[in-house]
Amino acid sequence: MSGISIVRRLFPFTVPFTDMTVPFGAGILFFPLTFFIQDVTTEVYGFSRARHMVWLAIIMIIFYIFYTQIALHLPSGTDAIYKNNESFSVVFDTIPRQFVALIVSLLTGMLINDFFISKSKIIFGGQYLWARILGSTMVGEAVLQVVGGVIGFSDTLDFYTQLLPNMLLAYGYKILWNAATVPIIYLVSSYLKRKEGIDTFDYNVNYNPFKVSVTS
Secondary structure (H helix, E strand, O other), X not given: OHHHHHOOOEEEEEOOOOOOEEEEEHHHOOOHHHHHHHHHHHHHHOHHHXXXXXXXXXXXXXXXXXXXXXHHOOOOOOOHHHOOHHHHHHHHOOHHHHHHHHHHHHHHHHXXXXXXXXXXHHHOOOOOHHHHHHHHHHHHHHHHHHHHHHHHHOOOOOHHHHHHHHHHHHHHHHHHHXXXXXXXXXXXXXXXXXXXXXXXXXXXXOOOOOOOOOOO
């Protein structure tokens, strides 16, 4: 929710060792945390729990959008105390578009990431967590970045000179973030497996993204 509120806060980022400056969105800075949480959840509790979390996030975001849009359309006065209302409109008017971008990208990139972790865990017998995390993130983030970027910014950024470099830079940033947090994912996942006595293998799971019931 914080990400879609400030995703349009762009700042110029100069690519190291080049003269290229790319518009970069502040909403991306901490977004990789969502993949961190999903990676741990899928590894320990399985795909069904991770899918459940995605749908809970969507429900919360829908309420957030509903709330902000009501606030924006409340009547405004002409006195000095109401002068900042226009600023709220500038910030929050774009949220419905970002909402669509986020929902579509969550239902594609995030669940694809979880699917790859789930399936590769069975294939490799629970081994090579670092490779499974990096591989799933590379695929999931690629889908999420393309879908979210095109829907969210195609109205303001030129595709070839601004949007495409933005998506490539954001993708590289997220992959580096994910690689840096692999040791932490190892520690958290191992702790939860020992603490709760669970290590889920999704042998008979239904990967339908719209199936939201969770078995005990």
